[in-house]
Amino acid sequence: MKTESNLEKVLSAGHLAVTSECGPPRGASAQTVVDKAKYLEGVVDAVNITDNQTAMVRMSSFAGSVLVKQQGMDPLLQMVTRDRNRLAMQADILGAYALGIDTMLCLSGDHTKFGDHAMAANVHDIDSIQLIQMVKGMRDEGTFQGGAEIKGVIPKMFIGAAANPFADPFELRVMRLAKKIAAGADFIQTQCIFNVEKFERWMEGVRKMGLHEKCYIMAGITPMKSVGAAKYMKNRVPGMDVPQELVDRMASVAKEDQPEEGIKICLETIERLKGVEGVAGFHIMAIDWEEKVEEIVKRAGLYPRPQV
C-alpha cells in the first residue's frame, strides 16, 4: 500500500470500487456540501469534490473536502492546473493532507472560456501529467517540485487522473493513458461512458499495453435524467460521446418515465462493463442527481460497500 486511502484499500483488496461526486456550491454554505455528501454516505468509497468545474467559481475543492471529511466520509480532492501555479498547488496538497485528505485527482481543468470568468488568466504553469509527477515526487521522494526536501510529515496521496477514451485522436488515447501511468497515476476515472463499444475498443488497447495491471481503471457512469439532458450532453459538452440510439431510446418513453429509463441505461452499462477485463470500479457522476446514486449502487449489486 502506498497510502492510507480508503479507495486504495478497496481497490487493492480486489473489490469493484465505487466513487461519486459532489460539486461544491456557488456560495459559502457548509450545510449544502454536507447535505449533498450525505446522499453518498455508506454508498461509495470516496467522494470526488470538484474544483471550480466548468470554470465557474465555487467553494474550493479543498474546503469542500474538509467538510466531507468532517462527516466521517472519504473525500477525493480534485485539483485543476488552470487556476493556480505549482507553489499554490503544493501548499494545498500539504494543507489537505494535514487535514486528513489522502486521495486526489489531477486534472488540467475546463478552459476559462466555458465559465463565468472568461476574462481570467489560464494559469497552466504545469499540466495534468506534470501535476501527477509532482504529487508522486512529494509522496515517494519527499521533495517539492523545485527539488527541496519536504520537512516532517510527507503528504502521501493516492493519485488519480482522468482519461477520455472518446476524444480524438482515438489512436493516441491509450498512449496518453500510458503517459499518465508512467508519471505516477495510481487510478483513473474515465469520462462518462455512453458509447460502450468504443470504450471496449479503448480497453482492448489498454490491455494490449498491460496498463490495466499498472493502474486501477474506474469507468465513468452518468445517468441521464431526460431526453433533454441526453441531447445536451451529445451536442454541447466537449469530449462527450452519446450515441444517437441512446437519445432515441430516451425519447421513446413518456417524459415521466425518462428518469427511470436513464437509470436503466446506466445499470445496463455497469453490468456490461463488469465483464470487461481491467475495469476496477465505477465512478458515478450523477450531475445534480446525487440522491439517485444510492439506488444505482444498490440496483447494480455494488452494495454494501466493503469495509477494509
Place this chain on the structure above:
Amino acid sequence: MITAERKPLEEILAYIKPFKRILLLGCNECVTVCAAGGRKEVGVLASGIQMSMLKNGTSIEIREHTLERQCDPEYVEELLPMIDSADAVLSMACGCGVQQLATRFKDKPVFPAVNTKFMGGSDRHGVWTERCQGCGDCLLGLTGGICPIAKCAKQLMNGPCGGSARGVCEIGEDVDCAWHLIWERLKALDLTEQYLEIMPAKDWRPGGGSGPRKIIREDLAE
C-alpha cells in the same frame, strides 16, 4: 514577425487632441508585412485623421514618415531634423518601436497607433496566426515543429486534453487542436514513440517575468 492591428480612430484622435503638429511614423518591417503600420497605412491614417478633423471644424498638421526599423537606434536618428517641429509623435510601429522613440526623445509625447498582437506568420493573404510565445527555451524539436505553448489553449506539454474532437479544440471550431497537429506530424515523421516521453514541468524563467529579458553578445557588444 511581430503582428499588429491599428487602433480605432477614436482612440487615436483622443491621444492627439491637445496637439497641433504631429509626426506620424510608420515602420518598414513587420508592421508593413502585416499591413498595420507601413508607409501605406501611414497615408491612410493621416487622411482619416484629417477628414475627421475637418468634419469637426478643426485642423492638424501631420508630417508623414516611415523608418526602415523603428526598434533600431541607428534609424531613429534619422528623425533628428524633423522631431523639433512636432508637438507629439504617433507611431504605427509595434510596442518595441514606440518605446525606442520614447527613450530617444525624452521630452516628446509618443503615442501608439496600433495594438501589438503576437509573434506569428501568415496562413494566407490577410490572415495571420500566432506561432511563438518567446518562451526562451524552444521545444519545437520535440513536438514535430508545432508549438504547444503558442497553439494549445491550455499550454499542455504532454498531449491533447479530453476536449479534442475531429482535430478541433474545444474552445472553438476555428481553433485547431495543437496536439492533434503534433500527433499527425509525429506519425508522418515516424516518431510516434517520442510522444511517450514525458515533458517535465517547464522552467518559465527564460520566458520572462523577471524584468525585461536581455541578450548580451560579448563578441558584438561594445
